[in-house]
Amino acid sequence: MAASLDGFITRNDGSVDWMETADEFVDGATMDPAFIEEFLGTIDCYVMGSRTYETALAFQSRGLGWAYGDKPTFVLTNRELARTRDTVEFHSGDLAQFVNERLRPSFPSIWVVGGAELVAECLRHGLVDEVRYSILPVLIGEGIRFFGSLDRDVALHLAESKAYRSGMVELRYEIRR
Numbered sequence: 001m002a003a004s005l006d007g008f009i010t011r012n013d014g015s016v017d018w019m020e021t022a023d024e025f026v027d028g029a030t031m032d033p034a035f036i037e038e039f040l041g042t043i044d045c046y047v048m049g050s051r052t053y054e055t056a057l058a059f060q061s062r063g064l065g066w067a068y069g070d071k072p073t074f075v076l077t078n079r080e081l082a083r084t085r086d087t088v089e090f091h092s093g094d095l096a097q098f099v100n101e102r103l104r105p106s107f108p109s110i111w112v113v114g115g116a117e118l119v120a121e122c123l124r125h126g127l128v129d130e131v132r133y134s135i136l137p138v139l140i141g142e143g144i145r146f147f148g149s150l151d152r153d154v155a156l157h158l159a160e161s162k163a164y165r166s167g168m169v170e171l172r173y174e175i176r177r
Helices: 033-041 050-064 095-103 116-124
Strands: 002-004 008-010 045-049 073-076 088-091 110-114 130-136 156-163 169-175
Touching: 045 050, 045 095, 045 116, 050 073, 050 110, 073 095, 095 116, 110 116
Parallel strands: 002 130, 045 073, 045 110, 073 088
Antiparallel strands: 002 008, 130 169, 156 169
């Protein structure tokens, strides 16, 4: 997920207008489309919460496309939502059981897109192997935090960091078991 420097993934109203920043870090790497395509090719399926799904649908309705391609996308929700693609499936129920019994046997690389409560729940259940945290060069002051509340510390190991020309910094942490 991407977050503001002060740790928010959306404003309180769910908007993400702050994600388009005008910073330039001349020593940073460029977002090479071939690299992005190669990286996305390593993902076997996506998992997201209902609000993240609604945000993705809003982006799509504004002409920005469906960011998840034709990969299976699982939306965890108790609400009735519009299913706009054949690749989208809704699920409610036990998260750990769903991931361990339904997803892991079929999808070696599961990408949890968001949101904050889903990520926290995955961390609480030990379902996460790594965290990629993209920090954008903006402070927004308040909103929904990157992580929901955790019931314990989660030890991490910094495996990689990269700065981009846009001023974004990507951190990749491995979960220490």
